[in-house]
Amino acid sequence: MNLNDFSVSHTEGKARAGLLKTSRGYVETPVFMPVGTAATVKAMTPESLKTIGSQILLCNTYHLMIRPGEKVVNHLGGLNKFMNWSGPILTDSGGFQVMSLSKLRQLDENGVTFRSHIDGKKFLLSPEGSIRIQETLQSTIIMSFDECMPFPVEKKLAEKSMKLSSRWAERSKVSFTGANGSMLFGIQQGGMFKDLREQSALCLNNIGFDGYAIGGLAVGEPQEKMFGVLNYSTDFFPKDRPRYLMGVGKPSDIVGAVLRGIDMFDCVIPTRSGRNGQAFVQDGIINLKNAKHKFDEKPIDKNCSCYCCSNYSRGYLSHLVRCNEILGSMLLTLHNLYFYTNLMKKIRELIQRGDFTAFAKNFAT
Numbered sequence: 001m002n003l004n005d006f007s008v009s010h011t012e013g014k015a016r017a018g019l020l021k022t023s024r025g026y027v028e029t030p031v032f033m034p035v036g037t038a039a040t041v042k043a044m045t046p047e048s049l050k051t052i053g054s055q056i057l058l059c060n061t062y063h064l065m066i067r068p069g070e071k072v073v074n075h076l077g078g079l080n081k082f083m084n085w086s087g088p089i090l091t092d093s094g095g096f097q098v099m100s101l102s103k104l105r106q107l108d109e110n111g112v113t114f115r116s117h118i119d120g121k122k123f124l125l126s127p128e129g130s131i132r133i134q135e136t137l138q139s140t141i142i143m144s145f146d147e148c149m150p151f152p153v154e155k156k157l158a159e160k161s162m163k164l165s166s167r168w169a170e171r172s173k174v175s176f177t178g179a180n181g182s183m184l185f186g187i188q189q190g191g192m193f194k195d196l197r198e199q200s201a202l203c204l205n206n207i208g209f210d211g212y213a214i215g216g217l218a219v220g221e222p223q224e225k226m227f228g229v230l231n232y233s234t235d236f237f238p239k240d241r242p243r244y245l246m247g248v249g250k251p252s253d254i255v256g257a258v259l260r261g262i263d264m265f266d267c268v269i270p271t272r273s274g275r276n277g278q279a280f281v282q283d284g285i286i287n288l289k290n291a292k293h294k295f296d297e298k299p300i301d302k303n304c305s306c307y308c309c310s311n312y313s314r315g316y317l318s319h320l321v322r323c324n325e326i327l328g329s330m331l332l333t334l335h336n337l338y339f340y341t342n343l344m345k346k347i348r349e350l351i352q353r354g355d356f357t358a359f360a361k362n363f364a365t
């Protein structure tokens with residue numbers, strides 16, 4: 001298998017189990033990428049991430065270009081050395097955060113001018129700039145620069161934006177050098193409109209990318225709408241390339257998206273929920289802030305073999321959470337990421353056995 005190659009080993013309907021070979025090692029898919037916004041997965045050490053089976057992380061270009069700046073990261077040996085993580089790292093293009101976090105942004109054909117949400121400093125992010133920053137960070141998987149539209153959006157606007165993103169995808173590809181053995185993924189846009197999604201994908205396919213992401217979903221639309229778009233949008237991409245659904249999601253979103261042909265995911269839900277005192281279990285979410293757990297000797301999940309569930313009671317965790325103790329965030333984040341990592345492992349095994357569709361039908365978390 002060549003570097004930066006992807007192979008599908010098993011399929012069940014549209015669901016796929018496969019292997020992605022990056023310059024930083026193999027990734028078994030479907031995979032969930034924990035979010036390490038500022039070159040750290042909050043409340044987790046890289047050692048704990050390895051222990052629970054995380055294979056690949058996501059870092060945010062917008063945050064890192066503002067603080068500490070890509071040149072600092074490069075000077076300190078690139079993202080992997082900087083944060084002491086030897087596995088693959090995917091960086092987003094910064095486009096989504098510019099839209100959601102920055103102030104006084106101005107968008108034109110060239111790119112987006114914006115002021116940092118930290119200190120008001122002015123930046124320009126263009127397709128060329130985003131690729132250069134991601135290459136300077138020494139990311140393993142680089143995302144092309146796009147515009148992400150909110151939900152709902154009318155068709156005319158979605159079409160105009162998708163065409164701009166297509167031109168930006170072309171410019172991203174042209175400026176990508178492939179230094180450090182990186183891969184480049186394109187991002188499909190087009191809102192909730194089938195013909196626009198198809199046009200966007202055709203354009204990306206013509207440019208040619210190492211992988212294809214579906215953008216513009218998980219922006220506040222109901223799950224049925226998202227599944228509606230996924231029902232057709234993965235079909236427009238080549239079968240031999242990985243497909244990445246950006247910013248998704250809840251466990252049931254992930255299961256439903258795998259069923260529709262997605263291979264890669266990222267989301268802040270498991271980490272953010274952990275810091276908010278919430279723990280994922282088979283049939284939903286437990287809120288440890290709740291006083292009913294005060295005297296509870298049981299672990300979060302008796303069937304979970306993570307470090308948290310092997311050693312701590314709900315009563316103790318509830319105490320930590322209600323006192324805002326840092327260890328509470330650490331233990332719950334670890335459990336939640338373990339839950340997600342194990343869910344993905346189970347999904348891969350089920351696809352390999354041909355039992356995934358039946359599992360997905362009854363999955364409700």
Ligand SMILES: [Zn+2]
Nearest residue numbers: 304306309335
């Ligand atoms: Zn656990």
